[in-house]
Amino acid sequence: MPPDSKPRPRAFRLGPTSEAGLDKPANPLVIETFIDPYDAEARRVAGGTYADEAAVEAAQRKGVAARALFSWGALFWSSIFGLISLGASLWLARLIEDLFSWSPLFGLIGFILAGAAGVSLFVLASCEIGAVARQRHIAELHIGLARAREKDDFKEARQLVAELASLYAHRPDTERARKELKSLSQDIVDGRDLIDIAERTLIEPLDMLVRHEIAAAARRVSVVTALAPRAIIDLIFVALQAVRLIRRIAELYGGRPGFLGFLKLMRSIVSHLAITGGMAAGDSLIQQLVGHGIAAKLSARLGEGVLNGLLTARVGLSAMAVCRPLPFATGKPPGVSDVAPFLFKSDKKD
Numbered sequence: 001m002p003p004d005s006k007p008r009p010r011a012f013r014l015g016p017t018s019e020a021g022l023d024k025p026a027n028p029l030v031i032e033t034f035i036d037p038y039d040a041e042a043r044r045v046a047g048g049t050y051a052d053e054a055a056v057e058a059a060q061r062k063g064v065a066a067r068a069l070f071s072w073g074a075l076f077w078s079s080i081f082g083l084i085s086l087g088a089s090l091w092l093a094r095l096i097e098d099l100f101s102w103s104p105l106f107g108l109i110g111f112i113l114a115g116a117a118g119v120s121l122f123v124l125a126s127c128e129i130g131a132v133a134r135q136r137h138i139a140e141l142h143i144g145l146a147r148a149r150e151k152d153d154f155k156e157a158r159q160l161v162a163e164l165a166s167l168y169a170h171r172p173d174t175e176r177a178r179k180e181l182k183s184l185s186q187d188i189v190d191g192r193d194l195i196d197i198a199e200r201t202l203i204e205p206l207d208m209l210v211r212h213e214i215a216a217a218a219r220r221v222s223v224v225t226a227l228a229p230r231a232i233i234d235l236i237f238v239a240l241q242a243v244r245l246i247r248r249i250a251e252l253y254g255g256r257p258g259f260l261g262f263l264k265l266m267r268s269i270v271s272h273l274a275i276t277g278g279m280a281a282g283d284s285l286i287q288q289l290v291g292h293g294i295a296a297k298l299s300a301r302l303g304e305g306v307l308n309g310l311l312t313a314r315v316g317l318s319a320m321a322v323c324r325p326l327p328f329a330t331g332k333p334p335g336v337s338d339v340a341p342f343l344f345k346s347d348k349k350d
Contacts, residue, residue, distance in 0.1 A: 128260045158194060273318050
């Protein structure tokens with residue numbers, strides 16, 4: 001028996017006695033071991049994270065995974081990009097030469113503008129690289145904190161919690177939580193408790209902001225879809241709201257996604273939706289809709305609005321799981337009915 005395992009309660013059931021005497025049972029002794037129905041849940045919560053944590057970590061790894069050094073696809077696109085860059089450079093050089101030949105003043109202006117464009121391109125590229133590196137750091141922090149909590153490693157937990165606090169050092173709204181966490185980290189000697197306190201003090205207030213953003217986006221999408229006269233308006237508005245929601249959630253959790261960072265983040269979110277099932281709770285959602293009488297009494301346009309609102313909320317929840325620097329350990333991850341309960345309300349009187 002492992003040293004950390006506890007003996008389970010057992011019951012000894014005796015079969016009917018034989019006719020020869022009362023001291024000899026006819027059937028052998030049967031030992032029944034009772035299994036605590038709450039034991040699995042207790043082990044799951046005490047041991048770390050909820051069941052979909054593996055899906056979140058897989059999506060994060062896929063989104064921030066480094067590409068192979070060589071692949072035929074990468075070689076093709078690199079060659080195309082190189083040719084386009086060479087063509088643009090030659091065109092720019094000829095343009096500046098023509099400007100100088102026509103007028104030295106215009107040539108100088110063209111040279112200055114080209115230099116400003118080059119500096120701007122360098123700054124934008126640096127920001128993109130920094131945004132991707134920051135998103136990668138958040139994903140690695142999430143995975144590291146999940147492992148540290150599972151192993152109850154105090155040394156690693158303390159280091160990672162300090163990195164988590166430094167992630168929000170530029171945010172005035174987290175100053176109080178960071179100070180409280182810093183003072184408590186000096187007194188706590190249990191790694192799992194330290195991570196749980198970090199989640200409650202620093203991350204849960206951000207969770208409330210994220211849930212508010214998801215609810216607002218789902219409400220806007222459902223209303224505009226129900227009132228828009230054209231389907232193309234619905235499509236464009238839903239896409240723009242999804243992009244805005246994902247960027248806002250990433251910013252609330254400490255990310256600063258640029259163009260490339262947003263593409264990688266989208267890759268993680270799509271991967272998470274694919275692993276968990278885009279409408280993982282689809283059956284239960286349909287049951288709630290039918291049970292509340294919405295599907296029976298609303299028009300087709302209102303029904304489309306509710307469905308688009310549900311899909312927007314689902315995308316927001318996936319973005320929340322992927323962008324969150326900590327796994328859900330002290331509480332259950334929110335569902336669609338938690339962030340957008342207005343989509344399930346009914347005017348039907350019981």
